[in-house]
Amino acid sequence: MKNDLPGVASLDDLLRAQRDAALRAPYPSWAERAAHLRRLRAMLFDHREELAVALDADFGQRSKAELLLSELWLVKNEIDAALRHGKRWMKPQRRTTGIWLAPARAKIMPQPLGVIGIVAPWNYPILLSLGPLVCALGAGNRAIIKMPELTPRTSALFERMIAASFAREHVAVVNGDARIGAAFCALPFDHLLFTGSSAVGREVMRAAAENLTPVTLELGGKSPAIIGPNARFDTAVDSIIAGKLLNAGQTCIAPDYVLVPRGSEAAFIARARVRVAKLYPALVRNRDYTSIVSQRHYARLVRLANEAATAGACLHALADAPSDAARRIFAPCIATGAPADCALMREEIFGPLLPLVPYDTLDDAIRYVNARARPLALYFFDDSRTNIERMLRETVSGGVAINETLLQIACEGLPFGGVGASGMGAYHGYEGFMTFSQMKPVLMQSRLSARGLLLPPYRRRFSAIIDLILRF
Structure with missing residues (x-):
């Protein structure tokens, strides 16, 4: 059942085949959707060793433990949550009609959109292809996934896995160069989800706009970590370093810079060195530390x-x-005194470089964050409830973790998404189900209806009724 997609023309044929199949079976039952999700979970764990080998070869060195922890475990959680709750998510939701439309009834009916396009990035190619796919299948859709070029072995293996587990008209994988990627994003999908850089995200949105294709963009940006005045300092440093060095910093929600109380920079660096030595002894030879993906x-x-x-x-x-x-092993490094206009402070780093920025008051820290593009994640370390509430209310970001880094993406009940330059839309859990569903409003009229009282000719009776309605 191998997908054969040699060129751009085949993309149109594939989309047409999936759309025709969706029209033949527009509303899969929960039993069918659950079977697809279980098949996906079995596929994932049947091939986990092969995936570890392929990713290690693609990166030059990729920690198998990190694959199991940050990709396979998170996908399994996503599948298990959908299996627990999906049947309830499918049920129509009753809504009120208001007194003047009674006794009509109203409901919201979740309906599959049809065919979903998913563009996966290279840094977490399994998590960020299968995570959206879980939401798409749980919502009853079909899907086509464009895998990344920078992980060719993993992408080719993933294509074979999907082809052996799903009919081509249900789930398919596309591999290819930038030309194929551009053509993929220009297809008239029913929804397109892209994970990647802000620069490419702009091009994806332009391409989707030609077909008025709705998009979810999961981008990146410079996610701050702020150590507050009442933080447990060593605990904060430990968490920030752990979050920064997962996948050698090649994580869209990794802390990109740290705001620290002025005068604590040396203490941060000293504690960070202790933490790195504990996490990655003999770092350059340590198999737990991932290499940078390409030269x-x-x-x-x-x-x-x-x-x-x-x-x-x-x-x-x-x-x-x-x-x-x-071997592309980039040793972790902290930067202090970096000018605000240098590339390190303007571009998303996506690696184990970590700038420290001192601040004098919490007001200064909040102003610093708000003067920049809205980040995908914000991390705040403080034990003061007042300070925490200020940070939550006075900053805007895609997501927040308090006294922790990264783990917000593993929280079953929280959506994942950006805001402003860090993206638009969200998925995971119920929000993912809604993203890939048309939450269709339905009004069901009763045999008894006051409609006749509101039709022309508009005479004295109508005037009395409309006057009553407007004054009610």
Whole structure:
């Protein structure tokens, strides 16, 4: 059942085949949807060893433990939550009609959209392809997934896995270069979900606009971590370093910079060095530490660090051994004193470089965050309820974690999504079900109806009734 998609023309044929199949079976039962989700879960765990080998080869070094923890476990949780709650999500929701339409009835009926397009990124190709797919299948849709070019072995394996588990008219995988990717995003899907950079997200939105295709954009940006005046300092540093170094910082919700109380920079660096030594002893040879995905991305990190240093920043190595360019192992590093206009402070870093920015008051920290594009995630460390409420009310971000990093994405009941430059729309759990459903409003008129009282000719009786309605 191997997908054969040699060129752009085949994309149209594939979309047409899936749409025709959706029209033949527009509203799958919950039993059918649950069977698809169980099949997806079995596929994932049957191939977990192969996926670990493929990802390790694609990255040069990718921690198997991180794959199991940050991709397979999260997808399994997503599937299990959909299996627990999906039947209830499918049920129509009763709504009120208001007194003047009684005794009519109203409801919201969740209906599958049809065919969903999913564009997955290279940093977490399994999680960020299957996570949206779980939501799409739970909502009763069909889906086509464009896998990333930078992980060719994983993408090819994933295509074979899907082809062996699902009919081509139900779930299909597309692999190919930028030309295929651009053509994919220009298809008239019923909904398109893209995960990737803000720059590419703009192009995706332009392409989707030609067909008025609704989009969910999961982008990135510079997610801040703020250590508040009443934080447990060492605990905060430990959490920030752990969140930053997962997948060597190649995580869209990784802390991108840290706002610290002025004067605590040296203490942060000292604690960070202790933490790195504990998490990744003999870091350059440590199999738990992931390499940078490509030479181009490694060179970009070197450029960011060198440009910041040239502009006056101080770079503080957090590991004893230097980076290994041949193996693309980039040793974690903290930057202090980086000018606001250097690339390190403007671009999403996507690697184990971490700028520290001192602040004097919490007002200053909040102003600093609000003066920049709205981030995908915000992390605040403080034990003061007043400070926490201020941070929640006075900043805008896609999501927030208090006294923690990254784990908001693992919370079953929370949606995941950006705001402003960090994206639009959300998925996960019930919000994912809604994203890929038409929440169709339905009014069901009763045999008894006051409609006749509101029709022309508009004479004295109508005037009395409308006057009563407007004054009620």
